[in-house]
Amino acid sequence: MRCVIARFPFDLTHSGVLESMKGVKPEQVIGESVIIGRRTYPAKQVGQVITRQDRRDFSVREVIRAMTQLGFTCRGLGAAAPTRDLSPLQQASAMFGAPVTV
Secondary structure (H helix, E strand, C coil), rough: CCCCCEEEEHHHEEHHHHHHHHHCCCCCCCCCCCEECCEEEHHHHHHHHHHHHCCCCHHHHHHHHHHCCCCCEECCCCCCCCCCCCCHHHHHHHHHHCCCCC
């Protein structure tokens, strides 16, 4: 499949990406990620390996779009869990490990 990353066209295939990432140790995932095989890689690391370009030359969005089109599972930053407002007493109780009741 033809994908454009950093204004350059690449002919990528699912098996070609698997082959390129074989033997590559995943870095710590902080932001968006791509699941390839059983491993989770940062999107920028995947983009660097498959395009052989510097990470500053492309965006995470371009890599995520291309990997999604190829059928890989991509994960975003995710929405933060909603927090509830606790009273000072409830906060102190939670810090000591006591159950918080609302």
